[in-house]
Amino acid sequence: MTNESDNEMISKDCTGSPLMDEGNCDGSASGGVVLKKGPWTSAEDTILVDYVRKHGEGNWNAVQKHSGLFRCGKSCRLRWANHLRPNLKKGAITSEEERLIIELHATMGNKWARMAAHLPGRTDNEIKNYWNTRIKRRQRAGLPLYPPEVCLQALQENEQNLNSSGDRGQHDLLQANSYEIPDVIFDSLKTNQGVLPYVPELPDISASSILLKGLGSSQYYGFVPPAVHRQKRLRESATSYSGYDGSARNEPPPFDHIPDDSCDNITTQSFASKPATPVAVKLELPSLQYPETDFSSWGSSSPPALLESVDAFIQSPPPSGTDCLSPRNSGLLDALLHEAKALSAKNHVSDKTSNSSTTTHTPGDVTHGSSLDTSKTKWEEYGESISPLGNSAASIFSEHTPVSVSENSLDEYPPAETFPGSNMMLEAAEQKVWTLDGEKNETATQLDFSRPDALLDSCWLGQSVTYANDQEGVTTDAAAEAATALGDDDSRNNDYKPHMGTGTALNQGWGFGSCAWNNMPSVCQMSELP
DNA sequence: AATACTCTCAACCGCCGGTAG
DNA sequence: GCTACCGGCGGTTGAGAGTAT
Numbered sequence: 001m002t003n004e005s006d007n008e009m010i011s012k013d014c015t016g017s018p019l020m021d022e023g024n025c026d027g028s029a030s031g032g033v034v035l036k037k038g039p040w041t042s043a044e045d046t047i048l049v050d051y052v053r054k055h056g057e058g059n060w061n062a063v064q065k066h067s068g069l070f071r072c073g074k075s076c077r078l079r080w081a082n083h084l085r086p087n088l089k090k091g092a093i094t095s096e097e098e099r100l101i102i103e104l105h106a107t108m109g110n111k112w113a114r115m116a117a118h119l120p121g122r123t124d125n126e127i128k129n130y131w132n133t134r135i136k137r138r139q140r141a142g143l144p145l146y147p148p149e150v151c152l153q154a155l156q157e158n159e160q161n162l163n164s165s166g167d168r169g170q171h172d173l174l175q176a177n178s179y180e181i182p183d184v185i186f187d188s189l190k191t192n193q194g195v196l197p198y199v200p201e202l203p204d205i206s207a208s209s210i211l212l213k214g215l216g217s218s219q220y221y222g223f224v225p226p227a228v229h230r231q232k233r234l235r236e237s238a239t240s241y242s243g244y245d246g247s248a249r250n251e252p253p254p255f256d257h258i259p260d261d262s263c264d265n266i267t268t269q270s271f272a273s274k275p276a277t278p279v280a281v282k283l284e285l286p287s288l289q290y291p292e293t294d295f296s297s298w299g300s301s302s303p304p305a306l307l308e309s310v311d312a313f314i315q316s317p318p319p320s321g322t323d324c325l326s327p328r329n330s331g332l333l334d335a336l337l338h339e340a341k342a343l344s345a346k347n348h349v350s351d352k353t354s355n356s357s358t359t360t361h362t363p364g365d366v367t368h369g370s371s372l373d374t375s376k377t378k379w380e381e382y383g384e385s386i387s388p389l390g391n392s393a394a395s396i397f398s399e400h401t402p403v404s405v406s407e408n409s410l411d412e413y414p415p416a417e418t419f420p421g422s423n424m425m426l427e428a429a430e431q432k433v434w435t436l437d438g439e440k441n442e443t444a445t446q447l448d449f450s451r452p453d454a455l456l457d458s459c460w461l462g463q464s465v466t467y468a469n470d471q472e473g474v475t476t477d478a479a480a481e482a483a484t485a486l487g488d489d490d491s492r493n494n495d496y497k498p499h500m501g502t503g504t505a506l507n508q509g510w511g512f513g514s515c516a517w518n519n520m521p522s523v524c525q526m527s528e529l530p
Numbered sequence: 531a532a533t534a535c536t537c538t539c540a541a542c543c544g545c546c547g548g549t550a551g
Numbered sequence: 552g553c554t555a556c557c558g559g560c561g562g563t564t565g566a567g568a569g570t571a572t
Binding site: 061074081 | 557558559560561562563566
């Protein structure tokens with residue numbers, strides 16, 4: 001980008017806004033000098049680098065004054081931070097980084113700078129761009145934002161929090177709920193309330209509904225994004241949807257890969273309960289809010305129907321979808337959870353027991369958590385700073401979803417093995433821990449519960465291991481695998497590269513992306529953790 | 531080959547919080 | 552306390568490259 005368009009830009013671009021920024025980034029900063037805008041040239045880079053070497057970072061506005069650069073301080077800072085500073089990691093986002101980004105986004109939302117802090121060498125801008133492009137991709141493909149495991153992780157976290165602190169948080173949340181999550185009303189969901197006991201009988205199901213979807217509940221098949229937002233060209237998803245229009249046909253997408261009866265049952269049941277008419281999904285979403293899409297791709301019970309779309313998705317794995325998530329594209333899982341929780345709390349104000357809160361909505365639901373009822377995590381500490389929700393992130397899941405983590409509700413959900421994101425993942429995770437802030441290669445022998453993301457990490461690790469085993473047909477030691485995966489970038493890419501482009505659709509489908517984000521059931525069945 | 535479309539990414543914009551005067 | 556400056560952050564935009572039709 002640093003081409004040689006050079007100085008003509010100075011005159012051309014600087015006339016933009018009279019006041020670019022209160023930070024003297026205006027075109028006439030420093031004595032009427034017209035500041036340049038647009039792409040940086042190599043010459044400018046050199047000047048900036050030299051300046052920083054001599055004077056260090058900071059005081060960016062002085063750069064222009066002392067170096068002769070006709071750039072505002074902001075521009076200099078940005079250029080330095082995103083392109084010139086040492087230790088920047090160039091190249092594509094690795095699989096590990098992808099996972100991390102997903103996990104972090106699930107907890108932080110669009111806090112790119114914070115996320116970048118966990119990804120050495122990566123910039124907030126890079127992460128942001130990456131995420132946004134993924135979101136678009138997933139949106140097109142009708143795939144959910146977050147993999148179910150992430151949702152489950154949140155759920156688990158919630159359990160921990162609930163069990164450790166009761167639902168005191170609910171009240172706090174209610175009071176502090178500043179997360180105004182746009183309502184995404186799923187008419188069909190409402191319609192199904194009678195069928196889906198866990199669906200809160202609330203006037204507006206927004207976050208909670210999304211959560212449900214995010215957890216792969218088949219009941220959302222009907223929410224396949226209306227063709228409305230489908231673009232003419234659905235390279236990636238066209239085929240996937242070709243044979244499936246759940247919203248219109250009331251039938252689940254074809255998915256023969258999942259032998260799990262329970263899943264099928266759920267699917268069928270869910271669909272049967274759906275209105276015959278296309279689901280009316282409120283499409284008036286915030287700018288960053290993406291239309292609801294096909295959650296089926298996530299759900300354990302969901303037909304991987306979208307193998308192809310999944311495939312496409314996988315080729316650029318990092319989920320950016322829209323689902324499990326936040327209606328506001330910020331993908332703020334926590335935010336949704338927060339809202340859902342708040343909503344739930346409204347209905348259970350008097351319900352002070354955490355356990356009750358987790359089971360109230362679902363007769364057939366199982367109280368998860370006891371096994372996860374470990375010591376209170378640091379959500380409140382860590383999460384507070386990073387998550388809009390603080391500690392309540394996953395709570396909603398437990399309250400509004402049929403998913404059972406530590407236990408399984410066969411009626412409502414697939415058995416444990418279909419949800420590697422839960423137990424299995426944890427097991428794997430216990431063998432190795434991947435610390436977020438840890439510069440990649442950190443492994444440990446125990447989950448680091450001091451970190452709120454511990455579970456998330458474990459989840460992903462488990463997935464990756466699973467995938468590796470499956471793909472390679474090699475029984476690898478989880479720890480070793482993790483170590484390898486966390487090793488250098490190259491090795492990571494080799495081991496987990498979602499962009500496999502190798503073989504069958506199934507094979508492709510189970511790339512890191514699909515393995516981790518799409519139907520766990522199959523994944524689990526396909527391989528076992530050491 | 532032309533066109534349309536998507537993807538990627540660098541850069542900009544505006545807002546906000548912290549801080550010094 | 553007020554104001555201006557500075558730096559940081561998140562959202563958005565636009566150009567170029569790539570790809571499909």
